[in-house]
Amino acid sequence: MFLTLDIKEAGYSIDEPVLKDIQFSVGPGELVGLIGPNGAGKSTTIKSILGVVNQVRGDIQVNEYAYIPERPIFYDGLTLWEHIDFLLSTLQTDEDSFTQRAKRLLDLFQLSRVTHDFPESFSKGMQQKVMLILALLKKPDLHIIDEPFMGLDPRAIKDLLQMIDNEKERGAGILMSTHALDTAEKICDRFLLISKGRLVAQGTLGDLRRESGLNQGSLLDCFDVLTMGEPNVR
CATH class of the missing domain: 3.40.50.300 (P-loop containing nucleotide triphosphate hydrolases)
Known part of the structure; x- marks a missing residue:
């Protein structure tokens, strides 16, 4: 379990x-x-x-585990891609495959155009998508x-x-x-x-x-x- x-x-x-x-x-x-x-x-x-x-x-x-809260939480002063890059720094995984998965998820959730913007400026729906992407990239045992x-x-x-x-x-x-x-x-x-x-x-x-x-x-x-x-x- x-x-x-x-x-x-x-x-x-x-x-x-x-x-x-x-x-x-x-x-x-x-x-x-x-x-x-x-x-x-x-x-x-x-x-x-x-x-x-x-x-x-x-x-x-x-x-x-990865936790996706009802109200998204972000680091002040970090862009969307910098959040992804920070997550990568905490994981023991292949950087190239991680980056490719991140780009696929950004495309899937239609966020590729805002990778260098700050998530705190996004709409609630966009912020929720960012949290989902970060959780999926972590590949935890439990969501x-x-x-x-x-x-x-x-x-x-x-x-x-x-x-x-x-x-x-x-x-x-x-x-x-x-x-x-x-x-x-x-x-x-x-x-x-x-x-x-x-x-x-x-x-x-x-x-x-x-x-x-x-x-x-x-x-x-x-x-x-x-x-x-x-x-x-x-």
Whole structure:
């Protein structure tokens, strides 16, 4: 497994845990959807994996990963290509093949014309594409992706879905937090349903249908039944 998580409690202060009893794993070649409404605990779960939550009681084992945040983050004063060049300096890889892959991805996401511009000046969608390119270039064991479809145009979403398929075929694991339940239902291998800071259900869509009693229910239908009456946390 590329990620194994067993959180007893986690939060931002010792007196107010946000998460309780969260256990799941992500293995090679699978896409796992982290599903929940705003304030359900998805972000705290991801931050716990990243090691930025102050109080975590439990055990988290994670391999090398690339993190794609909902709000892109860049280094001030570095152009797009300088971000790529900096990433290269942190990796043990062949420079020529890395550069060729970078150019192919820039062409794919239609960013070749702005390689010498500063990403902080880009639109939200363009910034999201840059984060995706950097993550794909790293070739990690695990991708942790937070709301990847926000700000992307339909063509970019199609390209992203193809890249996700390619990464799965390469053997990478993917943990993806998203509100786009229609898309998640089509592409995810398994789902983690979080509400009120707890993992209320996990498994394939078939598993969720059996647990909710909705034999032909959509992911949204199953989520509504399984989390009915559950207030949110932050």
